Amino acid sequence: MNKLENQSGIAPSFIYTYAWHEDEQLLCQLEMRSFFGVDTHTNVLESSIAIDPSRSPFMKERLEVIFSGESLQEILKQVENINMNDSTFKVTCINDNDLETTKKLRLTDRRRIEREIGMVIEGEPDFEQPDHDFGILTLNGHWYFGKYRKSDAVWYRHIKKPRSYSIALSTRVARAVANIAVPNPHGVKAIDPCCGIGTVLVEALSMGIDIVGRDINPLVTTGSRENIAHFGLVGEVTLGPISDVSTNYDVAIIDLPYNIYSHTTSDQQLSILKHARRFAKKVVIITIETIDDMINEAGFEIVDRCVAKKGSFSRQIIVCD
Structure with a gap:
């Protein structure tokens, strides 16, 4: 040709x-x-x-x-x-x-x-x-x-995963968030330190993004590993608090635990963000609340943002350097 x-x-x-x-x-x-x-x-x-x-x-x-x-x-x-x-x-x-x-x-x-x-x-x-x-x-x-x-709607096949729960991100939102965090995967190391059942991890790994997961809850880390393996993907998911992360990353994706669904306090959310500031150059935050003051206090600068809606429920996606 x-x-x-x-x-x-x-x-x-x-x-x-x-x-x-x-x-x-x-x-x-x-x-x-x-x-x-x-x-x-x-x-x-x-x-x-x-x-x-x-x-x-x-x-x-x-x-x-x-x-x-x-x-x-x-x-x-x-x-x-x-x-x-x-x-x-x-x-x-x-x-x-x-x-x-x-x-x-x-x-x-x-x-x-x-x-x-x-x-x-x-x-x-x-x-x-x-x-x-x-x-x-x-x-x-x-x-x-x-x-x-x-386009091959890869994300659509990921809807049917073995482990899920109602407040997890949809696969469409998770895939978009992974792209927002890592638009060009070449040479980029990423982490999802509050990974839950791994919805973001599955999307990121399926696009060849070098990402690891972590969570403090042993039940969800087990579910995250199962979801990753179910789609034939390979990714590391560790158990432990964000405070123990010692490796530096180019970007972190943080879906903050929601006060209305968890016992996480504002001080604990601030602690999560401060630790992320310590080991990540860039952070994409998902939150259901307006936390601009908390983000600034943690040492981040907001560079872009949007609201992702699903009916009456809204999440803020905030990009920070």
Whole structure:
């Protein structure tokens, strides 16, 4: 196959499509800012940064742009240069939903566009298991063609874990929190020192994040290990208080014990945060209460935040340095 590059000669552009429930929009936008440094109020985001769409519970797909033009005919002329040699391919038209100002295309129109593109590519199509997936997209009056990657909703399979309890984070929130804490896993060491049954650990480990767990409750550490093993993952979970953590980490994820569900006092919560300040450069805090004064007292600076809702129940996700 000929090498396919962005025709501008610069780093390729990526177009991501999104879907979220209205209660999740703020959380989705915080995850966007963590990945890309910007967010959007629409369901499309364009960036030069490559993120596997399967990492996010909100991303639907990613198009790595190779060709662009003002019309489908311009795209067809450019696509003529593709020679698949012995490789197979598939073309997917992404316009199956409204995207920004562009209305979705009818199924018949999408299939026609896919056929037109496929007819000019020199190679063998395979609709089941192609060697290469291509995407075609019209957006705000422009056309884009490139390498296509659809999200695999890994987090959805993690809902059915052997151990759970009602106040644990949902897998969607846990996955977003792991991304907010560690947008780029390369060389990053993370810890969840109040890991509970390991919802965040499972999501983080499934994305290749180097993370360890810890909790003071032997029942939940056992449940956390069972959940991790159930999904074929490998991760360390130790038993003990946060005060005994002696290793330094790049980031800590702390889902603070809730006063209405536990016997943890405000002083104990402050102690947790002060210990986190001791061993972590960055902390992502999950809390049901406003604790800005406590965070400041522990020595952290709040750099970003959002509210994640589920009906009438709200959690604050707070990013601190």
